[in-house]
Each structure stands twice: as structure tokens, then as C-alpha cells.
Amino acid sequence: MTTGTGSETGRxxxxxxxxxxxxxxxxxxxxxxxxxxxxxxxxxxxxxPTIYDVARAAGVSIASVSRVLNGRRNPREETRDRVLxxxxxxxxxxxxxxxxxxxxxxxxxxxxxxxxxPSRSDGVFADEDENLQFPDMINRGMEVVAQHYGYDLxxxxxxxxxxxxxxxxxxxxxxxxxxxxxxxxxxxxxTRLGRQVPVVTLAFVPTPTTVNVRSDNEAGMRExxxxxxxxxxxxxxxxxxxxxxxxxxxxxxxxxxxxAEAAGVQFLNGPPxxxxxxxxxxxRVMERLLASGAELPRAIVCANDQTAIGVLYALGQRRxxxxxxxxxxxxxxxxxxxxxxxxxxxxxxxxxxLGATAFETLHALISPAAxxxxxxxxxxxxxxxxNRRESCGCGPGHPDSLVLAGTEGLLP
Amino acid sequence: MTTGTGSETGRxxxxxxxxxxxxxxxxxxxxxxxxxxxxxxxxxxxxxPTIYDVARAAGVSIASVSRVLNGRRNPREETRDRVLxxxxxxxxxxxxxxxxxxxxxxxxxxxxxxxxxPSRSDGVFADEDENLQFPDMINRGMEVVAQHYGYDLxxxxxxxxxxxxxxxxxxxxxxxxxxxxxxxxxxxxxTRLGRQVPVVTLAFVPTPTTVNVRSDNEAGMRExxxxxxxxxxxxxxxxxxxxxxxxxxxxxxxxxxxxAEAAGVQFLNGPPxxxxxxxxxxxRVMERLLASGAELPRAIVCANDQTAIGVLYALGQRRxxxxxxxxxxxxxxxxxxxxxxxxxxxxxxxxxxLGATAFETLHALISPAAxxxxxxxxxxxxxxxxNRRESCGCGPGHPDSLVLAGTEGLLP
DNA sequence: GCGCTTCTGGTAAGCGCTTACCCCGACTCC
DNA sequence: GGAGTCGGGGTAAGCGCTTACCAGAAGCGC
Numbered sequence: 001m002t003t004g005t006g007s008e009t010g011r012x013x014x015x016x017x018x019x020x021x022x023x024x025x026x027x028x029x030x031x032x033x034x035x036x037x038x039x040x041x042x043x044x045x046x047x048x049p050t051i052y053d054v055a056r057a058a059g060v061s062i063a064s065v066s067r068v069l070n071g072r073r074n075p076r077e078e079t080r081d082r083v084l085x086x087x088x089x090x091x092x093x094x095x096x097x098x099x100x101x102x103x104x105x106x107x108x109x110x111x112x113x114x115x116x117x118p119s120r121s122d123g124v125f126a127d128e129d130e131n132l133q134f135p136d137m138i139n140r141g142m143e144v145v146a147q148h149y150g151y152d153l154x155x156x157x158x159x160x161x162x163x164x165x166x167x168x169x170x171x172x173x174x175x176x177x178x179x180x181x182x183x184x185x186x187x188x189x190x191t192r193l194g195r196q197v198p199v200v201t202l203a204f205v206p207t208p209t210t211v212n213v214r215s216d217n218e219a220g221m222r223e224x225x226x227x228x229x230x231x232x233x234x235x236x237x238x239x240x241x242x243x244x245x246x247x248x249x250x251x252x253x254x255x256x257x258x259x260a261e262a263a264g265v266q267f268l269n270g271p272p273x274x275x276x277x278x279x280x281x282x283x284r285v286m287e288r289l290l291a292s293g294a295e296l297p298r299a300i301v302c303a304n305d306q307t308a309i310g311v312l313y314a315l316g317q318r319r320x321x322x323x324x325x326x327x328x329x330x331x332x333x334x335x336x337x338x339x340x341x342x343x344x345x346x347x348x349x350x351x352x353x354l355g356a357t358a359f360e361t362l363h364a365l366i367s368p369a370a371x372x373x374x375x376x377x378x379x380x381x382x383x384x385x386x387n388r389r390e391s392c393g394c395g396p397g398h399p400d401s402l403v404l405a406g407t408e409g410l411l412p
Numbered sequence: 413m414t415t416g417t418g419s420e421t422g423r424x425x426x427x428x429x430x431x432x433x434x435x436x437x438x439x440x441x442x443x444x445x446x447x448x449x450x451x452x453x454x455x456x457x458x459x460x461p462t463i464y465d466v467a468r469a470a471g472v473s474i475a476s477v478s479r480v481l482n483g484r485r486n487p488r489e490e491t492r493d494r495v496l497x498x499x500x501x502x503x504x505x506x507x508x509x510x511x512x513x514x515x516x517x518x519x520x521x522x523x524x525x526x527x528x529x530p531s532r533s534d535g536v537f538a539d540e541d542e543n544l545q546f547p548d549m550i551n552r553g554m555e556v557v558a559q560h561y562g563y564d565l566x567x568x569x570x571x572x573x574x575x576x577x578x579x580x581x582x583x584x585x586x587x588x589x590x591x592x593x594x595x596x597x598x599x600x601x602x603t604r605l606g607r608q609v610p611v612v613t614l615a616f617v618p619t620p621t622t623v624n625v626r627s628d629n630e631a632g633m634r635e636x637x638x639x640x641x642x643x644x645x646x647x648x649x650x651x652x653x654x655x656x657x658x659x660x661x662x663x664x665x666x667x668x669x670x671x672a673e674a675a676g677v678q679f680l681n682g683p684p685x686x687x688x689x690x691x692x693x694x695x696r697v698m699e700r701l702l703a704s705g706a707e708l709p710r711a712i713v714c715a716n717d718q719t720a721i722g723v724l725y726a727l728g729q730r731r732x733x734x735x736x737x738x739x740x741x742x743x744x745x746x747x748x749x750x751x752x753x754x755x756x757x758x759x760x761x762x763x764x765x766l767g768a769t770a771f772e773t774l775h776a777l778i779s780p781a782a783x784x785x786x787x788x789x790x791x792x793x794x795x796x797x798x799n800r801r802e803s804c805g806c807g808p809g810h811p812d813s814l815v816l817a818g819t820e821g822l823l824p
Numbered sequence: 825g826c827g828c829t830t831c832t833g834g835t836a837a838g839c840g841c842t843t844a845c846c847c848c849g850a851c852t853c854c
Numbered sequence: 855g856g857a858g859t860c861g862g863g864g865t866a867a868g869c870g871c872t873t874a875c876c877a878g879a880a881g882c883g884c
Contacts, residue, residue: 048585048608050870061834066872076832091608096586097518098870100509101839108566108586136548143569152566152586154520157555173460174508174520174564196460196503341753462840473864478842488862510840513869 049090058086069094107151109362110175111139112168112184115157133334134304134351135181138202141355142179149363151176158184165189172197177362180204183246194376198365200358203248206379211365213358213380217251220347220384224301224329225259227386232393234298234327238268240285240311242277242303249303252331256301268297275307282310290318296326299392305330305337305346312340312391323393333387345392348385357382461502470498481506519563521774522587523551524580524596527569545746546716546763547593550614553767554591561775563588570596577601584609589774592616595658606788610777612770615660618791623777625770625792629663632759632796636713636741637671639798644805646710646739650680652697652723654689654715661715664743668713680709687719694722702730708738711804717742717749717758724752724803735805745799757804760797769794 055062060079067073068083075083086092100106113135139153146153156171165185172178177198185193187207193199194209206212228234239256242249253269260267272289275281282302289296302308308330315322322328322342330337333348357380364375388394467474472491479485480495487495498504512518525547555565568583577597584590589610597605599619605611606621618624640646651668654661665681672679684701687693694714701708714720720742727734734740734754742749745760769792776787800806 051872052870062871063834063836063873064832067833070872072873073832079833091581091604093581093585095513095870097509097512098839099872101507101513101841101869102871102873104839106509110564133545133548136545139567140569143567147568152522152568152583154564154566155551155555156559156564157552169503169505171564173505192503336748463842464840474841475843475864475866476862479863482842484843485862491863507840510869511842513839513871514841514843516869 048095049092051092051094053090054083054086054092057090058082105367106174106176107149108154108175109142109146109151109359109366110154110156110171110178111142111181112171112178113139113155113157113181114184115159133336134306134332137334137351138181138355138358141352142359143355144352145356145359145363149359151359151363165193169193169196177366179358179362182248183243198362200362200365202354202358203246205247206377208377211361211375211378211380213354213361213382214248215349215354215382216384217248218255220331220349220386221252221255221301222259223384223386224331224345224347225256225263225265227388228299228301228327228329228392229260229263229265232299232327234265234393236266236268236297237299237301238273238297240273240275240282240300240302240307241269242275242307244274246277252303266297275303275310277304277306279306279310279313282307283314284310286311286314287317290314296320299323299327299329302328302330305332305334305344308344308346308391309336309340312342312344323391327393328391330391337387338389340391342390345389345394346387348387350382350384353382460507461504463504463506465502466495466498466504469502470494517779518586518588519561520566520587521554521558521563521771521778522566522568522583522590523554523593524583524590525551525567525569525593526596527571545748546718546744549746549763550593550767550770553764554771555767556764557768557771557775561771563771563775577605581605581608589778591770591774594660595655610774612774612777614766614770615658617659618789620789623773623787623790623792625766625773625794626660627761627766627794628796629660630667632743632761632798633664633667633713634671635796635798636743636757636759637668637675637677639800640711640713640739640741640804641672641675641677644711644739646677646805648678648680648709649711649713650685650709652685652687652694652712652714652719653681654687654719656686658689664715678709687715687722689716689718691718691722691725694719695726696722698723698726699729702726708732711735711739711741714740714742717744717746717756720756720758720803721748721752724754724756735803739805740803742803749799750801752803754802757801757806758799760799762794762796765794 051062051065054065058065060083064075064079065083065087068075068080069087096106100108139155143153154171154175156167158167168178168180168185168189172193178193178200180190180199180201182201182203187205190199190201190204191207191209194207199210201210201212203214204212225237228237237256237260239253241253257267257269272292272294273285275285300311302311308328311328312322315326315328320326328344330344330346331349332351333346334351337344337346361375361380364372368374463474463477466477470477470491472495476487476491477495477499480487480492481499508518512520551565551567558565566583566587568579570579580590580592580597580601584605590605590612592602592611592613594613594615599617602611602613602616603619603621606619611622613622613624615626616624637649640649649668649672651665653665669679669681684704684706685697687697712723714723720740723740724734727738727740732738740756742756742758743761744763745758746763749756749758773787773792776784780786
């Protein structure tokens, strides 16, 4: 840690050491003994004021303070004014933990994301943190609606397939419910977890006790394959897959196979085409494929955009023209897709909506509106849409296409 | 919200309505009356088990349970075993709020990020959420070390220069301390806040009660300008600025002016060059500039990479060659920078380190190690480094440069 | 004028933990 | 053998809130 040009004012006011918990400060009932009036008022640092401080300042009981603040009953106007004034003067905000304990609601939901694998790759993709974009955008979607409900997100990342789920169960006790990103837990653990606390998963599967939210892989993939096979007339398509056991990957893979078959197009898949959702993984697969001398398909569909980035890179290295010799498409349509060269054709997932929907759903589980039906066991599916750009062979003249990022400046 | 193909098992087990708080369940002291043994054991949904359940199951007092779990004293082996077994059977995890209230530590830190402005732009940059990348990467850096200390991050976004800071003060009571991203609070509010709770800011300024963490704008900018002016010999440089009142922007702007002067290079700046850290803003400024017929400088330095993306776009639209006619450079070195065309020269900020350092610092404020000095008032500065790529005029042959993303596939 | 309802404010219990304090039995040491 | 120590377990206070319950005051009808 580098310490810089700090204005070394050498002030001595430390945060006062807090007394250990336990009986010592406050009489059994009634306001705290002689605690100094804390708060934002004076310049004095100190503990934030408590409801007792407010009550004392306003000359009322703590019950009245609480009632005014929470709009219970109908306090006399004078009482209300005195309380509000004291609150303003002291800058009182109720403590979250105490409130949570009392009302049995924390107004916090836990979000578990998968920690990016420790990068096994050097070189261009070394700190491949763009990976973060996808889950982070989902989280952003959650955050917006969470805020609307007065909730906050408690974020924790875990390793891929966290073995015992201990960290996840622990997070559950800091929150009112959990949203789990893909591949952070096993089905068994999930079912167990769902019995103890409201849980919504993303891109996984519903269990009897939990709800799943995902996007429509089938429809999106179908549209993409038909575009490649029919509109462009490509005769062979390879699928560079993601993690084998990811439900998204399974669905995408199954759909592409079925559609390719239906269109009478050759389909390449299997172990040599096994990626891992990362750009480095995509590049690695392509390099092996190229090194093996195998003939490439006319089009390559990638499990996600991240993978496609790696593929574009590897093909570029070999001076293979995209889409001239090989067309490439991705899935997700993350923002970078538009800045790639060539611009990446991709199936758009409603990324922020996924997050927003996940939160809405969880909230419905946590405090169900009157008469609302129990959602547990449901699989909520959001629509997808194909975004055609250049990498699939759609020219810059294509109606869906836009000129971008200085490309023409370079072209002769 | 679209409800899809759910497996409509029509289960009836709702989360049992929790009793309202208040006296009703438990005898004054001792275990709760006849609460069913809850937990992960049976298939029964229900409240998670409490320490009373564990104590009863193990045939000991709650104090013993707590002591075993927290490693206090030195429980007899038999006691320990019985407690641990009961804990395992019931799947007990202590409630966060209760624990927080008791030990006066929540093990949560609040993180406040600036919500992206409601997009005022249509077209290419419409959902310009890549903006998120920068703060999100910082957060990721925090999260990693937070986890190390057993903390979690409570994320909240606020509008630019949140007027009264109410949301921020509220967040403070849900956490043990705050990390504030840039431009979310005024100095006055910050000072006030710092008196009530430990606060670390990012890319802002230290106050007597708070610590600031930032990266070395001056050194990075100096290196960049010297590279442009001396190595490349460009005779004029424009600075497309960020938010006027952002300390980062001020520092970058001041340095570039000083360095340009020192190198005897013409420096362009001022209102027509006023951006807002966004790609859309960068594009807009360039378009106005071009429309006005003003002569462009030989090199344009952007307040951040985001802005540079917009500039590349606008120049590309006009078929202005980069770096041939105008060289462009950014600041931050976000991952996309490598995928742009041409690849963007940029000053690298240690993004994840910023987050990690911010957390470490905050942790030191929250629970200072014995003998540790008070950091408040400090300005912690992390080093930066210039990454030379093509957009400044360094050719693909440059040692720092790497061929990328299928570019050559397109070039004749 | 008196019992009744209505309205407000105060009192204290309880949310689920941690831990100070007390107590008791087993040892130790003269 | 009795006082002193020590180790371990139980009891209950207290963390800062919300709210059930109670009590007194005020309003009301007959």
C-alpha cells in the first residue's frame, strides 16, 4: 500500500474503542446512563445516536419515537414535531441490525456470483475480467429494482461449484433471501437451501422449493441457426460449447443440433469443441483445431460472446477471413460485441431484465402480496432476439447494421 | 414478467407466516416453548433453527453453544462434541442481525456507486453500460479481500451528486463502514459522514475524518504526454475532459497543460472540449468540433477510455485516419481498450488494486490493529503506467503491441 | 354525572445472539 | 483437612429496535 502526499494533520481523535458487549452500560429500562449526546451535531466523533438519545432529546418515550418514524398509530402533532426535530438535530437513523432483529426482516438479499477462475492463461487474455460484465450487468438490473423496494444487495463470490455450500448458507443468514448466479451450487444443496430460505436461481433449473429465471435459449438459438443455414446458406456449423454441465450450454447445444439437422446442415461438436465460456478457452480450442489440420466448418457458433472473442482472435492470428472464410456468432450480446472487429453477430439476452425479474421474484417469495400464488417450482423464461452484425456475413449495408468505431478509417 | 413452462407442481407449502415481533413466543428465559425442531433435517420448511434449538438438542445451555462456536474458553470435549453434532444435524448458522447487534459488528461494508445517467443518447451508445466496467472492476477487487476478512459488500447506487445524502447515511447503518466511489457526495456531507462512521473514498479527496484512495493521475498523464510530444513529436494536443468537478479530471487536466507547455506543444482545451466521461459525450464533442470546422490537434487525449471510444467512433464516421491524421489516447485501460480498432493507447490504472486497497484501508479504520496509526486524513496513491498501443501511432511492430481480433482478416 | 369508548403515551417484552458474573466441583498446597 | 485455585457450565443482562399491553385523559350519550 503506497502512502502518498497525505495532509498529515495528525489528529488524535480515534474512533472511541467500543465497549465489549454485555451488561454494563444501560439500566434495565429507560435511557442509557450518561452517554454523551452523540450525532452529527457537534464536531464530536462518537457512536451514532440511538433511539434513546432521540427520545431523551424530544422528551418522549422511545415508543413514541418509533411510532412517529414508522407512521404507526397517529401521534399528536406536537409529539410528532418534537420527535422529528430531535431526529433531524441528532441525525438519527435506526440501526439496521437492531431493526432487522426486531421486525425479522433485513431488507437485504444475498447475491452469489461465480468467481472467475484463476486465470490459467497468459498473454492477451491474461486479466480477462470482461468476463465480469455479464453477471455484473445482471446485478445492476437487480440493484435498480431492489432499491425500489428498499432493499440492498449483499454480494459474495464463490468458487465454481463450491463444494459444501457453507459460504452460501452463511450468506443466507445475513439476508432475507438469495439470488444465485449459474453454477454456484448443486441441485441437492439448492433444494436443501430452498427449504430454509427463499431462493431464486439464474440460468439453472427450478426445484420444488426454488424458482429459476432464465432466458429463452431455444428460441434465440433457433433464430440464429436458421439465419446461418437458411439466410446465408452455410452448409456446416460448429458449436464451440461452454461448461458441459451448464443448463444454458445444454439447451443451446441441443437446439443447435436439432436445428442443424432439420436444415440438413452438417453439425460439428464433441470433445475437440469443448470450451469453457472464456475468451482464452475459445482461443485455445480454435488453435488446437487449426493445429490438428481439421477442416473448419463454414460457420462457428460460440456458447457465449466471451468465447467468440477468443475465436475471433485465434482466427485473426491465422489470417483467416471473418466472415469471408469462416462466419462467427456469439450469444449474450454483451456491449463489447459491438466494438469487435468484425462486429459480432449475437443472440441478445435481456441481461438487465434477468436481474430485475430475479429480484422481483425473490421479493414475491419473501413477502408475498395478499392472494399472490406461490411461485416456487416455477421456471421463468425471458425472450431473446438475434442481433445480426458483420461477423455472420451480414454486410455493413444490412439494415440492422451500423457503422462503427473507426473501422472505415482503416479500410482503404 | 413472463411465466414460462413451469413445472406446475402446485405445491401448497408456503413459507409459514412469521408471527409479528413482540412478546409472545418465548418464556422470559430458557428455550422457546414448543417450537417444532426446525432446520435442514426433515423436509419441513420453517424458520431456521436458533441457538436455543441447538442448546436443547445438545442438552446444554445457549452459553455453551455460543462458546463452542466462537472458540471461547475451553469447553470440555464432551460438551464440544454434543454441540457440534447438534449444530450439524440442525444445520445451524447464527443469525447475522442478532450477532451484529450483540457484538456491534456487522461484517458488512457499504459500497456506493454512481448510477449511470439515464442515457440521453440514442443509437450506437444507447445502452452504454460498459460504463459499469470500471466501478465494477473496482468492486471486484474489494470483494476479494473483503472475503478474506469475512466481510461482504452491500452495494447501493445513487444519482450523481445525490442531493441530501440521505440514502448514503441510511446505508451506513446497515454496515460497519462505507466505501464511496467518485462523485456520489459533497465534501461537506463527506466530512459529516466521516464523523459518524469509517469512510474511504475513491478518486476524491481526503477529509480530516476520511481516507481517500486514488491512482497517480499526474505520473500517468505525464508519461503519456511526454510520449506523444517527445517520442512521437506531435505538435498539438487536445484534452477532451471529463466532469469538470471530478478531482481525477482536474488532476489530469492540470498535468497535461503543464507538460504540454513544458514540451512547447500547443494545448487545446476549454468549453468546446468538455465531455462527461461517457462514449456518447466523447462522440458528441467530436462531432461538434468537426462540424464547426475547427482544425483538429495532432493528438487527442481523452479523460477516460469510455470517452475515447466515442472519439474513435466519431472520427471513424468522418473517415479520419487514426493514428495517421489524429492520434488518440485514453485513460484507465479498461479491458475493451484492447479490442478496439485501432487498439487504444491508454494509461493503466491498477483498477482492482484500487478496490483492494480501499477495503484494506477501511478495515483498518473499522478494527485497527494494535498500535496501528490512524489513517484518517490520508491520501493513498497507487501507481499508474502507460500502455502503448496503436491509436497513438505506435505500430503493430511495437514491442508492447499485439496483433488482435481478426483485424488483418479485414485488411487487404 | 357516570360508565363507556376513543385516543395517546408510556412500560416492558422479546427478536437471537455474546458474555460478565456467579456457582460448584475438583485440585492443590500447606 | 481446610482454604485457595482453577476450570467449566449456567443464568441473565444487554445490544437497539418494534409493538402488545396498560393506564390516564378526554369525549360522549343517556
